[in-house]
Amino acid sequence: MFASVAVAQSPAQPSDGWDNAYYQILAESLRRAGNGKWVYASDGYAIGRIADVRTSPDGMHEIVVVQVRRLLGGGQVALPVYRLARIKGRIVSKNDRDFIRSMARLNTASGDRR
Secondary structure, X not given: OXXXXXXXXXXXXXXXXXXXXXXXXXXXXXXXHOOOOEEEXXXXXXXXXXXXXXXXXOOOOEEEEEEEOXXXXXXXXXXXXHHEEEEOOXXXXXXXXXXXXXXXXXXXXXXXXX
C-alpha cells in the first residue's frame, strides 16, 4: 500500500483579467481590426473611438486607448481590456459615462488630432 501525502492547495488568487482566454481573444481581435470602432459606456452612451490597442506600461494588461468625445471631456483614456465586452456587436465598457469623465487623460502631442 502506498501512503498518501496531503498536499496543501494554495488559495485562489484574485483574477487580474489577464488569465481569462476571453479577454486575450478580445484584445487580439481589437488589435487587428479595432482601430476606429466605437466604444460605449455601460449606460449606452458613446465614449469615443479606439485609437490604439497596446500592452500597459507594467506589462500586465492589454489596454485600449480611446479617443474620447468632446462631450465627455475629450482627450484619450486607457481602458483595460478586461473592463470591456462585446455585446450585440458593440464594444461596451463596464464603466459609465461619469466614470469616463473623471478618468485621467493620457499625455499626447499637442498637434495629435485623431
